[in-house]
Structure formats: C-alpha cells, structure tokens
Amino acid sequence: MMRIRRFEAPDTTTALAMIKKEMGEDAVILSTRPISNGKNGKKPWLEVVAAMDSDIEALVNMVPPAQPQEPPIRTYTDRAARQPPAPTTAMPERPSSAPAKPAPPIKKDSPPSLQDFGQALPNEIRSEARELRQRFSRMVNRRNDAGTATAKPTGAPSSQAPSRPNPEEVALWREQIINRIQVTPITLPPDRQGPIILALVGSTGVGKTTTAAKLAAWFSLREHARVTLISMDCYRIGATDQLRTYARIMRLPCELALRKKDLNQTIARHAEQDVIIIDTAGKSPYDQKHIAELSEWFSGPNLIRPLLLLPATAKKEDLATIIAAYTPLKTTSLILTKLDETRAYAALCQQVATGDTPVSCVCTGQRVPEDFLPASRSLIEKLFMEGWDAAVPEMTSLFRKFKL
Numbered sequence: 001m002m003r004i005r006r007f008e009a010p011d012t013t014t015a016l017a018m019i020k021k022e023m024g025e026d027a028v029i030l031s032t033r034p035i036s037n038g039k040n041g042k043k044p045w046l047e048v049v050a051a052m053d054s055d056i057e058a059l060v061n062m063v064p065p066a067q068p069q070e071p072p073i074r075t076y077t078d079r080a081a082r083q084p085p086a087p088t089t090a091m092p093e094r095p096s097s098a099p100a101k102p103a104p105p106i107k108k109d110s111p112p113s114l115q116d117f118g119q120a121l122p123n124e125i126r127s128e129a130r131e132l133r134q135r136f137s138r139m140v141n142r143r144n145d146a147g148t149a150t151a152k153p154t155g156a157p158s159s160q161a162p163s164r165p166n167p168e169e170v171a172l173w174r175e176q177i178i179n180r181i182q183v184t185p186i187t188l189p190p191d192r193q194g195p196i197i198l199a200l201v202g203s204t205g206v207g208k209t210t211t212a213a214k215l216a217a218w219f220s221l222r223e224h225a226r227v228t229l230i231s232m233d234c235y236r237i238g239a240t241d242q243l244r245t246y247a248r249i250m251r252l253p254c255e256l257a258l259r260k261k262d263l264n265q266t267i268a269r270h271a272e273q274d275v276i277i278i279d280t281a282g283k284s285p286y287d288q289k290h291i292a293e294l295s296e297w298f299s300g301p302n303l304i305r306p307l308l309l310l311p312a313t314a315k316k317e318d319l320a321t322i323i324a325a326y327t328p329l330k331t332t333s334l335i336l337t338k339l340d341e342t343r344a345y346a347a348l349c350q351q352v353a354t355g356d357t358p359v360s361c362v363c364t365g366q367r368v369p370e371d372f373l374p375a376s377r378s379l380i381e382k383l384f385m386e387g388w389d390a391a392v393p394e395m396t397s398l399f400r401k402f403k404l
C-alpha cells in the first residue's frame, strides 16, 4: 500500500481535495512546491507530498539504532519528502497503484537518516505530525466553511472555485473590506465642558510618544487649542525626557504622573486647557497586568479616551492580539502608525475592518509634526486599495491644505 504520495494539481484547493479523497482526513502535508511558475503563458502548477499520520509513526518506530549526532527536528519534513527510507514506503512520481519498491538498505557510514533521528526523538516527531495533521484539517475546514460563511463579503472567492479568484473578484472583495472601515477624525467639540483627554496606548515602540507630540502640534498649531502633555511612562529611562523635549520645542506644558492620584490631580490643575494628551508606557500585549493597571488609572471622574496605536508593520496575528488585549480599555479610536515602513497593508486593513473602532489619525513617518494626518476616507481608500505610491499625492495635498 502506498503511504507517502506525491500529487500534482493546478492549485492548493484541488491538491487538498485529491489528498482528502485518496488518503482520507488523517493525511498530513509534508511539502508543497511550485513546479511551474506560470511564465510564458503556462499556468502555475503545484507539487504536494502528503503522508498518513500512522505512516509517520511507523517510520519513527521502525528500524535501526540512532546515530550519535542527530540533525535538528525541523529538517524532518524536507528530508521526509526527499528521501523516505522506510522499507515499505515508496514515493511515486505521480499517484499510482504500482507496488511499492523497497528502499535500499542503510549503510553504517551513511549520513543520518529519517529513522535515525526518529529513533532518538519519536515524541517530538509524533507531536509535529499531530500538529501537521491538525493544520491540514483546519485548512480543509476553513476552505469548506468559506462558501457558507454569511459574514463574508459577497463576491468573496469561493471554496468551490477550482482556480484562483480573478483580479476583479479580488478588487471587489478588497473594496468591500475597506468600506467596512470606520473613519472618524478627532475634532474638538465646540460645546465641550472642560478639556478632551486623549491617552495614547499600545505596544512598545509603536510611536506613542512621537504621536503624542504630533497630536499636540496638530491641536496647538492647526486648531489653536491650549494643550497640555502628561507622561505616565516611568518604565523606560529617558521616556519622560523625550516628551519633555517635544513640549519644550512647542512651548507646551508637560507634566509627569506616575499614579492614578497624580493623574487626576494633574488633570484638575489643567482643567482650563482644551486638550490633554497622555503618553503611556509601552508594554507587551500579553502583559495583562499593565492593561488592567491602565484601565484602573483611566477609570474615575474624568472622561479619558484611550487611543490605540497600531503599527502597519505588525503581522496579522499580532495586530489581532493587540486589538484583543486592549479591548478592556474600551479604546475609542485607532491611530495607524508607521504606514511609511511597509507597502503591504492587507493585514492592517483586514484587522481594522474587523472591529467597530474607527480610525482617527494616520502617521506616515518620524517627523514631528509633518508626518501626521487626521484620517479621511479618501486617504484610507487610496492607501489600502492602491498602495503607498498612489496615496502620496493625496497626503501631500492634505499636508499643504493643513499647512503644517
């Protein structure tokens, strides 16, 4: 019986369907690689090597003593795909019913083989095999669900489609995602009673202090508002000096508040201001204690609006983690930073569109105050639909309009 099988298909969906049909739900994918790059009018083609979980365990438990020097476990999938050495295992060029050829006997001085490190590390390989199988079945389930998910935008690529979605479909899908993004630039309500208080929160190094200075400049220079800066960052050496330096250049008051009591007293002292901007310490989104502490500090008599900074350079999973981690703070809006440091906005766009929190500002570089703009729908659309280069003229004209 064939155990490790090689499949060729025009795309992953078709390959997965073939594997599922021929090998069942327990099959795991050992490797995938393109075997034609689609150049010269040729359609791209894919080679997928798959195996049964039980076969991997059989390979592991079979055969001779371990070599003293073992290669790292991570090479397992590559090696398994290239040289399956088990006597009962063969890998045909194409799926076929031909009988399996026995593998050549292993020489004593031959390099370490699959069996060797399988012998030494069976548990690790078993757990990797299990993980691969779970990933495979998650992939299959996701594709099966895609067609029935009601939350998906209409026109989304269907799981049933035998080939890749065409560019028009993708553009339509992207447009529908972008349309879901809420955009609400921060403004000063004319009928406000007391200052609006904005607290910048987010992971380490996302641009909180720089954006605090940009926001202060925006309100002070553009809106002619009275602005106070407060630093609550006693965590990093020099953090307060960084904000103080910006404040000194802009001739704005800057205070330090290290506890909830200090914060409320400082806010009370600056009650005649139009805007108070609080800079907080950056911590890991997994630091729940820090987020609970912020939540506690911001509760109380003053309405403090937490603004969550999301860097365009973060991975999709990390953005989702950050958004989820800061949910207890009830963030009122999002500030997108470091948009200039990448040209790939799909992850950010998707994550921002997933929630209801509006985008209020965008940061496009390190310069204070220049590289900052209040969010506008047309800018967000341009950037996420057409990319950085297409959005630059729009940004330039907005900078000119705001005369920063």
Ligand SMILES: Nc1nc2c(ncn2[C@@H]2O[C@H](COP(=O)(O)OP(=O)(O)OP(=O)(O)O)[C@@H](O)[C@H]2O)c(=O)[nH]1
Pocket (backbone or CB within 6 Å): 203, 204, 205, 206, 207, 208, 209, 210, 211, 233, 236, 239, 280, 281, 282, 283, 337, 338, 339, 340, 341, 363, 364, 365, 366, 371
């Ligand atoms: N390219 C680029 N760099 C930025 C942007 N915003 C901030 N930076 C840079 O990112 C670095 C970190 O910025 P900070 O403002 O200190 O970040 P932070 O979130 O206050 O950092 P911590 O307080 O340490 O958590 C600095 O070098 C900034 O100049 C941006 O929009 N684009």
Ligand SMILES: [Mg+2]
Pocket (backbone or CB within 6 Å): 208, 209, 210, 233, 239, 279, 280, 281, 282
């Ligand atoms: Mg900072």
